Amino acid sequence: MNRLDLLPRTDAQAAAPSISVEDLSVTYPNGFTAVRDASFELGPGTICALVGVNGSGKSTIFKAIMGFVTPSAGEVRLCGLPVDEAVSQNIVAYVPQSEDVDWNFPVLVDDVVMMGRYGHMNLFRIPSKEDRRKVDEALERVNMTAYRTRQIGELSGGQKKRVFLARALAQEGRIILLDEPFTGIDVTTESAIIDLLRELRDAGHSILVSTHNLGSVPDFCDQVVLLNRTVLAAGPTAETFTQENLERTFGGVLRNFELSGHALHKDDDARSLNVITDDERPLVFYGVKKSKKKTNAGKADRERSE
Amino acid sequence: MSELLSELLVPFAYDYMWKAMWVSALVGAVCAFLSCYLMLKGWSLMGDALSHSIVPGVAGAYIIGAPFAAGAFFAGILAALGMAFVKQHSRLREDATIGLVFTTLFALGVLMASLYPTSVSIQTIVLGNILAIPDEDAMQVVIIAAISFAVLFFIWKDLMITFFDETYAQSIGLKTRTLKVVFFTLLSACTVAALQTVGACLVIALVVTPGATAYLLTDRFDRLIAIAVAIGTVTSFVGAYLSYFIDGATGGVIVTLQTLLFLTAFYFAPKHGVIAARRKARAVQDENLREGNAIRERPTIQESA
Numbered sequence A: 001m002n003r004l005d006l007l008p009r010t011d012a013q014a015a016a017p018s019i020s021v022e023d024l025s026v027t028y029p030n031g032f033t034a035v036r037d038a039s040f041e042l043g044p045g046t047i048c049a050l051v052g053v054n055g056s057g058k059s060t061i062f063k064a065i066m067g068f069v070t071p072s073a074g075e076v077r078l079c080g081l082p083v084d085e086a087v088s089q090n091i092v093a094y095v096p097q098s099e100d101v102d103w104n105f106p107v108l109v110d111d112v113v114m115m116g117r118y119g120h121m122n123l124f125r126i127p128s129k130e131d132r133r134k135v136d137e138a139l140e141r142v143n144m145t146a147y148r149t150r151q152i153g154e155l156s157g158g159q160k161k162r163v164f165l166a167r168a169l170a171q172e173g174r175i176i177l178l179d180e181p182f183t184g185i186d187v188t189t190e191s192a193i194i195d196l197l198r199e200l201r202d203a204g205h206s207i208l209v210s211t212h213n214l215g216s217v218p219d220f221c222d223q224v225v226l227l228n229r230t231v232l233a234a235g236p237t238a239e240t241f242t243q244e245n246l247e248r249t250f251g252g253v254l255r256n257f258e259l260s261g262h263a264l265h266k267d268d269d270a271r272s273l274n275v276i277t278d279d280e281r282p283l284v285f286y287g288v289k290k291s292k293k294k295t296n297a298g299k300a301d302r303e304r305s306e
Numbered sequence B: 001m002s003e004l005l006s007e008l009l010v011p012f013a014y015d016y017m018w019k020a021m022w023v024s025a026l027v028g029a030v031c032a033f034l035s036c037y038l039m040l041k042g043w044s045l046m047g048d049a050l051s052h053s054i055v056p057g058v059a060g061a062y063i064i065g066a067p068f069a070a071g072a073f074f075a076g077i078l079a080a081l082g083m084a085f086v087k088q089h090s091r092l093r094e095d096a097t098i099g100l101v102f103t104t105l106f107a108l109g110v111l112m113a114s115l116y117p118t119s120v121s122i123q124t125i126v127l128g129n130i131l132a133i134p135d136e137d138a139m140q141v142v143i144i145a146a147i148s149f150a151v152l153f154f155i156w157k158d159l160m161i162t163f164f165d166e167t168y169a170q171s172i173g174l175k176t177r178t179l180k181v182v183f184f185t186l187l188s189a190c191t192v193a194a195l196q197t198v199g200a201c202l203v204i205a206l207v208v209t210p211g212a213t214a215y216l217l218t219d220r221f222d223r224l225i226a227i228a229v230a231i232g233t234v235t236s237f238v239g240a241y242l243s244y245f246i247d248g249a250t251g252g253v254i255v256t257l258q259t260l261l262f263l264t265a266f267y268f269a270p271k272h273g274v275i276a277a278r279r280k281a282r283a284v285q286d287e288n289l290r291e292g293n294a295i296r297e298r299p300t301i302q303e304s305a
Helices: A058-066 A083-088 A109-115 A129-141 A157-171 A187-202 A214-220 A243-250 A297-305 B002-008 B015-041 B044-053 B055-064 B068-088 B094-115 B122-127 B135-164 B166-171 B176-198 B209-217 B221-246 B250-268 B274-297 B299-304
Strands: A019-027 A033-042 A046-051 A073-078 A092-095 A175-179 A206-210 A223-227 A231-236 A255-260 A272-277 A283-288
Touching: A019 A058, A033 A046, A033 A058, A033 A073, A033 A223, A033 A231, A046 A058, A046 A187, A046 A214, A058 A073, A058 A083, A058 A092, A058 A175, A058 A206, A058 B166, A073 A083, A092 A157, A092 B166, A109 A129, A109 A157, A129 A157, A157 A175, A157 A187, A175 A187, A187 A206, A187 A214, A214 A272, A214 A283, A223 A243, A231 A243, A243 A272, B015 B044, B015 B135, B015 B176, B015 B209, B015 B221, B015 B250, B044 B055, B044 B068, B044 B094, B044 B176, B055 B068, B055 B094, B055 B122, B068 B094, B068 B135, B068 B176, B094 B122, B135 B166, B135 B176, B166 B176, B176 B250, B209 B221, B209 B250, B221 B250, B250 B274
Parallel strands: A046 A206, A046 A223, A092 A175, A175 A206
Antiparallel strands: A019 A033, A019 A073, A223 A231, A255 A272, A272 A283
């Protein structure tokens, strides 16, 4: 079913959606520099994964994109606009991590999705017919119409995620940020979300997803930004999301199972099977030539700190 | 019969009773509005802290002959800033910070009132005395309540988003910090107003109980506010009225009424009440039992056993 026409572009938002992060450094008031000289770009119609260990600066980059932190150097531009302007024009739709929300709050699914329309409403925040229609459509798209009068705490983890995705849809932000969308959800919801993200990409949105879930990255991300306090590598998934880069990014944090030679097959095939995981869905490399230099993950870490 | 009726209408014949009733109702309403936010955010004791912290302001204002609201308001802001400052510059938890700041200010207030005895006793500040409220004080209360209502009318939805999901609120361009400052300013102002009706000690009830009661009755924020405000208004009005007959402290009567309503909701609320929860638990238990029996009676199980 083609639902792409649900996201029309208005003239006020004519510029193609894009995120451009240039030489971004963020130093917090306590003197901690979370990100240094990070640069990457994201064009329209792209899904980009932001990958890195905890503390690698993923959330800082998100905060910089939403204007919560002021860069100590460098700049972020959204659709060519400075962050403040972009945010006030409702360009950025943010899907939070589940932990950031008070689930006992007395709001229904409907109310949460309607929050997505607030940026479009007047001072009194009285929903118009169009606002209600957009909410209906958004709920329909994430398949949550049946749950619209539930209090949000009564939903399962995956359903909660869908509701917040629906809010982002209703907001019609052309830049969509998803913070760890795949933690604590079932496989069905995961693939439903991925399908939806693909649709949004095809409709021209720029989507930035921070994720631990390495295994799903090659499935749906066109681009990858590997992060460890700065951008280690950025570019198309096929070239960037390699075993070597991941080892550099994750150091000793990942589990790496390598099956090769006679453990895998009874011939002299030099290819090896590599399973990389951080205990979420594992990432599997098969048929790639084994890199000659066997980088010990712990060693790589030590080298970096020197 | 008509004798009883005229007896019941007696309070309305007195100007001071009239004034007490509608000033209380107004204060009860606006405090109830704020209570919806406070109790959801786990900041209920903030109201308590504020009401005690403004005591030195009130005492000071009476000593130098300034309007009590100005003094109280000044002390309230001082308390809020003090708490924010200690919290930001130490590793103390929020409750310790609140406890530290408000007891300090309260002690200062008690000290001031005892050193410079004025026309207003410390008892009036702590317990309130709406029945003897001077006209200009009543005017101050009305102005505070009216402004608070007007502001809340504009920002209640923005505040809701801010309290529900602050990151998102920021991401759609809401000035969450400003909104919170406005909220706490209103809270201080309304605490000052409530001081007059129920006194510093019972202000906490006005800014917690109506919201807490409404929370048990609904899952929608707009209804939560409507119910809470209704509870706050009615209990305050009726409380002031009843205090004429039972000759008790108005604050005590108002808060007792609110507590009775809360207990009613606590047990009888259709979805979140204790009885409803028990009924639901029993229903689930019965169903499990039935299903278990059904499985046990299935021939395949018996055979394999």
